[in-house]
Amino acid sequence: MRSLVLLFVACLALPAQSVTFNKDIAPIVYNNCSACHRPGEAAPFSLLSYSDAAKHGPTISGAVASRFMPPWKADAASYEYRDQRRLTDAQISLIQTWVKQGMPEGAVKDRTSTPTFASGWRLGEPDLIVEMPAAYHVPAEGADIYRNIALPLGLSDDKWITAIEMRPTARAAVHHVLYFADPNGKAHEKTDGAEPGFGGMRAGGATVALGGWAVGAQPHFYPEGLALKVPKGADLVMQYHFHPTGKPLEEKAQIGLYFAKKAPERQMISIQLPPVYSLFEGLDIQPGDKDYVVKDSYVLPAPIDAVGVSAHAHYLGKLLKMTATLPSGEVKTLLAISDWDFAWQDRYFFKDFVALPKGTRLDAEVHWDNSANNPRNPSSPPQHVEWGEQSKDEMGSVTLIAVPRSADDLPVLQSDIRKRTTTSATVRVMKDPKFALKIRALLAQ
């Protein structure tokens, strides 16, 4: 007892804890920052040593306190995500204390070795490697570029993709890439100038989303042997977001595809709310409108295991959210992004599958801010905005990626989801007879 009291008194008497780079800060920075903050990656400076960190100390302190860094847009939800890139409050306050205390380096004996990063294919030798036939030239200066580059895969059979890994050559200028499959194998014929590919924020055609790559992301296999089907004859479409770096660069990526030996036992489905990125919602966002909202709900006709969740909107997107109300009445948050940023689109996979029973109600909402106060508003002054594929148009939805609990439920879910989309389209056409013409014009683009 006496020694406990002594210990307590001794603690009180200690000066404020001294935080050093070697002991406290290096492990945080090397594990959470260096993958992007190193030569050849898209971050603007390296964070690979004491002097790197000390040079940027105050900016780092601000960037982590505002949670601008590390980039991770999902708020804490009811379930944990895999590879969550989010500092704890304790880590943030350690960094702040370190900066306030003058950024001491600390003892040599505490030094952590500089992290190393593997070169070559990180997932092992791919089953198929495709390479862009010609380079896309990323200019030194100018606005961000969205470019769709399609490659024929030359598949003579349907395949199940378990992972995609890409090796960009203009790594420093590649902010992120979304992958799609064009089942018609036509996307590679589309051009709009001398450079490979075509512009715009959608890959065009009846495409199937296959995930993506973002700066600093590690390639992964889908969890638990899951895979996505790519039909024979399909093109792979890569939708690039380039961010010019001050130097002209050439992008001529190699893409490695990994295939499952056989069709997976459970097939993934997507439940998108509202369907087709709100195409049927009649988006009519007035200039100055600070909070334009669409909402959508869906009651599960069969039990599922939720695998992950993703969201999409353009620059005016502000808040995107999906909750699940269980049959017991309990409400769970699957995804909440309260500060949407088009530049950091991610898919959030749950650490463990989330069991959602039949009768669970999914609720999604998408909010847009078309006021001049939205720093990401691409129009100044704000303009009237409708649904569209260009960067000044809008769209938005939240998508749940899931597997049916049992294979028998797959057709039930698929047909129910399809029926829902058709119904929304029909309702829209009844409200707005010109809508059918608009859709036809969009599809013809």
Ligand code: HEC
């Ligand atoms: C996923 C990649 C990635 C990770 C991980 C990452 N950064 Fe960054 N960081 C960037 C990029 C890219 C930028 C440039 C800003 C932009 O394009 O939005 C940046 C910019 C910054 C800036 C400049 C901010 C400003 O105000 O100009 C700081 C400071 C920073 N990062 C610190 C960190 C720290 C500290 C960590 C780890 C705790 C970290 N970053 C993790 C990619 C990353």
